[in-house]
Amino acid sequence: MLDQAASRLAQEPERAAKILGAGAHSVMTVPLRARETTLGLAHFYRWQLPQPFEPDDLALVRDLVARAAVCIDNARRYTREHHAALTLQHSLLLRDAVPSRCSLETAHRYLPACTHAGVGGDWFDILQLSGARVGVIVGDMTGRGM
Structure with a gap:
């Protein structure tokens, strides 16, 4: 060298x-x-x-x-x-909040608490259930790192 x-x-x-x-x-x-x-x-x-x-x-x-x-x-x-x-995180976040066959209209926005990092441990999902029902799931990951 x-x-x-x-x-x-x-x-x-x-x-x-x-x-x-x-x-x-x-x-x-x-x-x-x-x-x-x-x-x-x-x-x-x-x-x-x-x-x-x-x-x-x-x-x-x-x-x-x-x-x-x-x-x-x-x-x-x-x-x-x-x-x-x-x-x-961007691959896991919702693109379309609710499946197209659902009669529910929603809007969403993800804003991590630590804005300079642009990433956080919170997550959510919306699931179409049987009939006219919809499931909403909200969670938070604890700890650091991947």
Whole structure:
């Protein structure tokens, strides 16, 4: 991975010139890894202080990058799960409130309490029963997550 970063920098002479032109004399490249997946690379350059990076610098950067990688991975996971929850909920919500053969006319609107998330645990359904009867079911899921 680090060899790839050096190779890529060598293939981008303009970028390398900018880095050297800024006075950078030392670089640390650390992989952003979370849950055994490489998310990218973090590059740290030193240009103002004359001494190169030390082992303590590398330890600090590794810790910082590991924490950042977990945060990035958590944000990605949350986004995927939130999208899946919205898709599932929208697929379960009523399209036509009452079956077309029913003599009852209804209207409905779903507004989750947590508007920024756009998803909630409440649900409802309307069922046509025998004769002219209709069943209305309202429920609430407790807990969090899918």
